[in-house]
Amino acid sequence: MNGLLAYISRRLGLTLLILLAVSFTVYLIFALLPYDPASLTCGKSCNDPGIIEANRHRLGYDKPFFEQYWIFLVGLFAGRDFGEGAAAFHCAAPSFGYSFQQHACVTDLIFDALPVTLSLAIGSLILWLIVGVGLGIVAARFRGKIWDTLSTAFVLVGTSLPTFLTGLMLIVFLVIKLDWSPFPAGGYTAPDEDLGGWFLSMVLPWITLAFAYAAIYTRFVRSQIIEISTEDYIRTARAKGLSDGVILGKHTMRAALAPIVTMAGLDFAGLLGGAILTEAVFNLPGMGRLSLGAVVDIDLPVIVGTTIFAAAIVVIMNAILDIVYAFIDPRVRV
């Protein structure tokens, strides 16, 4: 057990280091961009240099780079105040900064957008796992038969169709042309407001996103199963006269589970940073739309905040997966 603890603490230390490196790099990249963050806050009135300087001071952009980064880090844990007098405001911890263009604390914006992206990611994850793993198993079992060919065709169409085309065609042809479908043409309904409405608003985005991922999973599961079934212990099981179904359920799938879970975990983590295209096509106010909108508006605090947030989720998910494996498989700990 000591080995495990040591591994976990080492892994967590490494995670923190990577997080620090990523946040610093993101901060650095966007600080080096040829934009003056202060002059992005006032649009047309920026013809007055006094205003730019006032905003620079208010948002802390007048401080040296390292101090700015330090204030940012401190803000993450302790919250942050901006401005003074009647127009002052406070962003509570964990503060990613303040968006002058959206008039809100970046953390609030992220926490507003996250439930939408979570809805999208969880639903499509379930859908693509069912379809992808199911089809993968079918294809592997009936290798070379018609079912294999059909699932291959599904896979290829899935990988060839860009998500924005799938989404647009679903909206225009299914929702608008065929007027009988119960789905809205985009937009999000919060589940606590109207659960049925939430479900209907999410079905098409789930299908769109799951379609692209299911294709990859079908392919992956199929090759995993085929590869595992050549392993000695599976051959032995078969020699012992166990039925195909039992072998698949009890042995092959168990072995294939780990890589599938890893892949799903990482894909899921990646999605929490935002599914930009699906969110854009279906008009879902999630993380992807938030970050894309920030790029368009050159809203630097939001860009930095969402990037670091998305990276943190991926890094943390990686660590969780590694630690879970360390529990299951002692060899990993070395």
Add this chain to the structure above:
Amino acid sequence: MLKGKKSLKVALATLSAAALAGGLLTGCAPANSGGTITYLTQSEAWTHADPQRNYTGMHIAWFGSYLQRTLTAYDRKPGAEGSAVVPDLATDTGKASNGNKTWEFTLRDGSTFEDGTPVTCEDIKYGVSRTFATDIITDGPTYAIGMLDIPTDPATGTSTYKGPYSTDAANDTASFDKAITCSADHKTITFNLKRAVGDFNYTVTYLSFSPVPKAKDTGDQYDLAPVSTGPYKIKSYKANDSMVLVRNDKWNKSSDPLRADRAFPDKVVVKFGQAAEVIDQILLSDKDKTAVSLDSLLPTNLSAVFDDKGDVLPKYKGRAINVYDPYVRYAAVNVKKVNCLPVRQAIYYGKNFQSLITLAGGQAFNGDPADGVIKPLMGLDYAKTGLATNDKDWKPEGNVEKAKALMVQASTECPELYARATDPKRGLVYDIADTETNKKASAIWIESMAAIGITMKFNFIEAGKYYSVVLDATKQGDLSAGGWAPDWANASTVIPELFTAEGGFPMSQNWDDAAYADFKKRSDANLTEPDRVKQGKEWAALNKYAMEQMWVIPGTFSKTQEIWGSKIGGAFFWEPQGALSFGDLYIQK
């Protein structure tokens, strides 16, 4: 593209606006009230919801209809009658004295904010003061700064009063308190101006002159939750998602005759961020019968709704219009960079107007070739400038010979600019909003400019961010697509706004031009000209003057197409705002 916007004096040749509205306005509210109107837009959010920061005509029309009341307002009627100013919060349209330098308005009884507190003179005064906080209250019209009698700091050229948020001890609050005074009963507001403004009662139709309760002001964040004085109030507002309005139960109908019998729907919803093609398809297929598009139809979908001549097809009768909007579209020339008349003229003659207008859907939808920045419908202020169709050398498809000859002239007159413009590595940069149609337009521009030896490059700017980029002198290219509508029916809101350094839309940056000093002097003098006919003639002359200098490359007197669902009633084109009459829309039973 849009920015300012306002009135036109003469009736516009609309198709059926009057017919559409006929009879519906006078009907009793109960018959048509109830239901939810849903507005669809591609924008991620309102550019601004803060009344002091709103400037686009469409936004002023929307917020003015539902949420914000001003001292005076445009009458909500189709045709020319809509451009008349009527009292709103005030009991009349203002009393001028002291040679139009003092304006006095008396407030009605019973007007309240959404929390029930009465609207006072002090609230309006506080609202106007926010315009001066140009570091926080950005993007709004700055007429208050230009007109109120407050000194200008000679060092910086800005007002000595910096708005209500300033903590600077030197902030000139005293001058502001003298410029706007309130009577002891808080009912009468008096504006003291630094120069004569004969139509100041038009100026105060701007939401920037609407009341803001000081206790509820959150500075920058007021943009998310402005307090209502109108028949509705904001229930929720989230960028990338929606805004929901519900009835304002504190709204006192009797104090608001303008909106009294027209607050029809129970709920108003704006859905942000819908893809343009999806919005069009929802409306074309009438999937949502109570939806209204806040955006113009895509040029690619025009033929589904209108015939070749621009008339509405029978299928869409009564729920679409194709009308002249108040805008003039042009390419503003950054005169500081393109400081050579023959080059500017060469661009004008070389431009392939024909292909550009075909791309945008044809003349029936995109409008007529413009000869200046004042639309003929401005009546008094318009006279032909001798450009475009009145210019024998101008050809719709571009006059390559004439343009080439001008380039030869430029090569000796201004060799430096000539060398840059013709260098394939450098060339001239054209700023334009990033849309699919503009991408194709850029190919046509590049082709026609290449034919006369000019290398043209394009800087595509996200549509929602366009004006804040090009109005920043450091970011503007050599030419920038622009559009302007008069703020009210006087070219005093066009010529000085576009072509003087103090103007609200000075994209031409022409104040280093040799012709500027003379132009500026005449423009300044004409602002206070008491004889309206004489003033109009001078505006027309200055329009011609600016065109002779090619401070902008004229484009079109433009048109717009709007569409709404089949269950929406009461729609007409509200001319002074260049938008639908949002406040008159109702759900047909």
Add this chain to the structure above:
Amino acid sequence: MFSKEAEQKITGHSPRELAWRRFKSNKVAIPSLVVALLVILAVILAPLMYSLAGVDPAARDEGALDSRGEVPGDWNGISAKHPLGVVPGIGYDLLARMLFGARVSFLIALASTAITVFLGLLMGIVGGYFRGRVDGVIGRFTDFLLAFPTFFMIIALSAPTIERMEKSGLIQGNEARILYLIVIFAIFGWPYLSRIIRSQVISIRERDFVLSARALGASNFRILVKEVLPNVWTPVIIYVSLSLPGYLSAEAVFSYLGIGVQPPMPTLGTIIADSTKYMMNNSVYFFIPSLALILLVLTFNLLGDALRDALDPKSEN
């Protein structure tokens, strides 16, 4: 113990021959190879194709449009003059634009793939072969790169990076944009390949022929070039055949989002982005470019699958 050569002589079939046999036996392999080669040829020889079809990507035929900029009729003006019809609004020949566009798209995809492969091979081999600290540093660096939300970073960095490139004066306009896409695709792409190569190299490193070469005193460089490199080609070939269509669709996606090449130069992606505006009004124009992209991606994916099955039989049997 047989030498490698002797082993091959006895069975009479080199691994290459075996792979080719397996490849040939795959029903879709040969057709997809032929189509892929034809497409690449057509793209390389685009100027020749223009003159063969009598079209010109820069010419605008406004006669093919009505006064509203629309193409009369239901078939997007498909005729002998315009084999795939015209681009509405502007009057370009669609076939010529698609050939030209595919050329640019392929340039981006091929160059990105080439750089990705170079970096992935280099880092994977160095890390896998030398292990230890070098491997640790490379491994952490890939972890670090993979932590970034790639898709979003490509969008976020595009405008400022291109601005910087143009300000440097070395490269302008679309050249800068193309270079940006190529480099950024490669920067975020190589870690995936590098991981595959690394694990491959680790296993090769312990194989007999490498151990014996080392025992014979061969230098690291010699072992890497002569023994290791030839044995990692299989994953590389598979990777290339799958990443090429990946980059082709990535280009389309980023063009749809408005990042990438600007007019008048087309890419498949910019043509598709424009065509989505005509989804209802001109479905022929909407479907042709999208179908072309789907067919292209499909072809290269099929080819990639067939190559994988042929070169790496374990995944199949």
